[in-house]
Amino acid sequence: MPDKLIKIGHSLIQHGDENRRVYLMKLDKRDLNDIVPRIETLAEKQHYGKIFCKVPEWAKNQFEKCHYQMKAFIPGFYRGKRNVYFMSKFLNPDRSKLSGEMRTKITDNLRLAETKAEENSRITIQRSCSIRKLKETQMKTLARLYDRVYDSYPFPITNPGYLKRTMKSHIDYFGVFMNRRLIAAASGEKDMDAASAEMTDFATLPEHRGKGLATALLLRMEKEMREQHIITLYTIARALSPGMNITFARTGYHYTGTLINNTQIAGRIESMNVWYKHIA
Numbered sequence: 001m002p003d004k005l006i007k008i009g010h011s012l013i014q015h016g017d018e019n020r021r022v023y024l025m026k027l028d029k030r031d032l033n034d035i036v037p038r039i040e041t042l043a044e045k046q047h048y049g050k051i052f053c054k055v056p057e058w059a060k061n062q063f064e065k066c067h068y069q070m071k072a073f074i075p076g077f078y079r080g081k082r083n084v085y086f087m088s089k090f091l092n093p094d095r096s097k098l099s100g101e102m103r104t105k106i107t108d109n110l111r112l113a114e115t116k117a118e119e120n121s122r123i124t125i126q127r128s129c130s131i132r133k134l135k136e137t138q139m140k141t142l143a144r145l146y147d148r149v150y151d152s153y154p155f156p157i158t159n160p161g162y163l164k165r166t167m168k169s170h171i172d173y174f175g176v177f178m179n180r181r182l183i184a185a186a187s188g189e190k191d192m193d194a195a196s197a198e199m200t201d202f203a204t205l206p207e208h209r210g211k212g213l214a215t216a217l218l219l220r221m222e223k224e225m226r227e228q229h230i231i232t233l234y235t236i237a238r239a240l241s242p243g244m245n246i247t248f249a250r251t252g253y254h255y256t257g258t259l260i261n262n263t264q265i266a267g268r269i270e271s272m273n274v275w276y277k278h279i280a
Helices: 035-046 057-065 100-116 136-149 160-169 213-227 242-250
Strands: 004-008 011-016 021-026 050-056 069-078 082-090 129-133 171-178 181-191 196-204 232-238 254-265 268-278
Touching (some): 021 035, 035 050, 050 254, 057 082, 069 196, 069 268, 082 254, 100 242, 100 254, 129 213, 136 171, 136 181, 136 196, 181 213, 196 213, 213 242, 232 242, 232 254, 242 268
Parallel strands (some): 021 050, 196 232
Antiparallel strands (some): 004 011, 011 021, 050 082, 232 268, 254 268
């Protein structure tokens, strides 16, 4: 079962057995005084190993007092003016550990991305390919693509009903088509109050990887987000994926930190890198 989205007070929370964590996705000021004990009670009751929080600047001190540590941040996340901080507390010490081999892989991927940052990000895709913003009628096709690419994912993107609901509320989905066949996709998850968007859900069929389709999708989505008056873009990318980190480095995103053992994706809990970019 995919993790659940619930409200605690007025704040948005994700939790469940897939990620084995509580994720405070959107904190409401009205909940500031009691949100920490409430999410910790939930995590302890469910025997989760981690609490992960997206913390506005005005709440950072409160979380630090409760022994949450900043792992990454995005400057100007809220309408280009106020920062957000990604803060964590590990309830299971084993969840906070990384092997030396894993740390080396993450470091090597970041170094590789940095060496590619100055390369030209312009991508020319094949003439038989086109990039389009997807329609509600295409959600079954999109779900099938995600089902083929991912063994598992932190959100139920293989469910057409979920894709339709989120499309109507706050997510724009985009796809690369080759001769009318969907071969790659990604999405922009918008927070219009904050004027920010997460560039996420990237997936390319195995036989079409290495052709720059993720970069082409990202650039197309940036154009769309700019037209919708989004100011700040960001991603939480798989730290072990050289290609995705290179994609964001080449298109002008800045790395600000790694979230250790954070997200269940492709069948295991993985560490994630945070990248951001201002487009206005």
